[in-house]
Amino acid sequence: MIDDTQRLALETIEMNKQALIFTPSRASAEKTAEDIAKLTKFSLPELEQEILKAATTPTRQCRRLSHCLTKGIAFHHAGLLEAQKQLIEQEFRKGTIKIICCTPTLSAGLSMPAFRVIIKSLKRFSGSWGMDWIPVLEYMQMAGRAGRPEYEAFGEAITIAKDKPEQEEIYERYVCGVPEDIYSKLAVEPVLRTYLLSLIASGIIRNQKGMTDFFTKTFWAHQFKDLPKLESILAKMLTLLESWKFIEKNSTHNNLFISASNLGKPNEEKIQATQLGKRVSELYLDPLTARALLDRLQNLNHTKTSFSLLQMVSHTLEMRPLLTVKVKEQDKIQEELVKRYDLLLQEEPSAFDPEYDDFINSIKTALFFEGWIDEKDEDYLLETFDIRPGEIKVKLDRADWLLYAAEELAKIHAWHEHTKEIAKLRIRIKHGAKEELLPLLKLKGIGRVRGRRLFAHGLKDLGDIKKADLTSLSQILGKAVAEDIKKQLGEEIIEVPKGTRKGQLSMEKF
Helix, strand or coil: CCCHHHHHHHHHHHCCCCEEEECCCHHHHHHHHHHHHCCCCCCCHHHHHHHHHCCCCCCHHHHHHHHHHCCCEEEECCCCCHHHHHHHHHHHHHCCCCEEEECHHHCCCCCCCECEEEECCCEEECHHHCEEECCHHHHHHHHCCECCCCCCCCCEEEECCCCHHHHHHHHHHHHCCCCCCCCCHHHCHHHHHHHHHHHHHCCCCCEHHHHHHHHCCCHHHHHHCCHHHHHHHHHHHHHHHHHCCCEEEEECCECCECCHHHCCCCCCEEEEECHHHHHHHHCCCCHHHHHHHHHHHCCCCCCCCHHHHHHHHHCCHHHCCCCCCCHHHHHHHHHHHHHCHHHCCCCCCCCCCCCHHHHHHHHHHHHHHHHHHCCCCHHHHHHHHCCCHHHHHHHHHHHHHHHHHHHHHHHHCCCHHHHHHHHHHHHHHHHCCCHHHCCHHHCCCCCHHHHHHHHHCCCCCHHHHHHCCHHHHHHHHCHHHHHHHHHHCCCCCCCCCCCCCCCCCCHHHC
16 A cells, blocks of 8 residues: 555556655655655666666666666655766756655755655654654745746645644644744854954954844844843953964053054954964864864874864764764773773763763764775765765765864874874775775875785785786786876886796785
């Protein structure tokens, strides 16, 4: 027996129209797409192959997606690779794909030829509060994807209710509802900290009066209305930035000479960014994160490992959302934490501390990164950490940025050993490789797969590769790659006639 979502999807296809089905989670999007795909009669094998090619190594998720696409159905969420998302959107615009089951990430900024938008649920999990209604603005974003003027004369937005009372609640709350007010992002402390330091570092704000004048003209001040309270918040931020050594205050009057025009006037303190503060601003870091990185780097020594740095960058605001520790995983993560406790660069907060959940989630996130640089494949990471290929790419990019920032901060303090360790870890993050492959990763075109193949055959550094002849390298990597490597090493390519053994390394030695 088909449910309402499936019935509406099939009805849309019979009308020769297309639909977006919004679901509350990624797992729900995938399951909904698979259930609908089983009911259609399409056959698109060429699309199946194209989506698999988008991934270097197709994962279980890739294969699930490819099976759906052969039936003209797709799922779409942040866990997909960017190339996969683009292909799905492209084929939907062409009309090849009829139904996309997606999360609300597809609701903003895209114009798609969807006659119908079907919303499976208007509730989302909201932590300790359980399931809660989404904002009216989010509903309007999703409903607004239906009947775009460049594609349709009109469209239909359909929300599925469980029963009559919920139907009435949805009608009152959303169909007749008023969108929420829009609030300035400056009201959020991390944003305010970051912009205040940026304005000081760029010279736009030079003193406290200039700071007050600037912010009183913002949308935030217009909404806030309480100017004395606003000035108090800004003063607190200045004090924090000064205590973190990112800014400094200097009197504009010379203590040894005060002109007659300045007599009786209070000294106006000049505010300017320190060298450290300017670099933090250039790195687009939240100053709180920058201070935390510096404090933790001070605890870094030769007894620490890559896990220490991985947990350091995982426990930042910029890395959120972190991988969440599920109830069934708690004992396992605690066990892993105990094993690595001495590697932490920070103290473990109390279990009653509001920050504890973020801390324990940072341990899981760091374990995922550790799995990646230990050469675990994407299927293993999906199965073990519930992280999809698209999410892996985002997390790796963010980790590289944060490690680069840490490296730059370490340079300012002349922590040379720290910069070496961070630089090595950045290469491992980029390639997903163990430290033993670092010498081989210097070669262009060598990643963790080819690097591991060379290492397994006894070629462990550039010296070993220089000693190997072209024929042996070709047997391991293929002729084109082998020739390219020899050219990188400045060696002339000489074809070795068949049967010639002089200077040739036998495969047995590998």
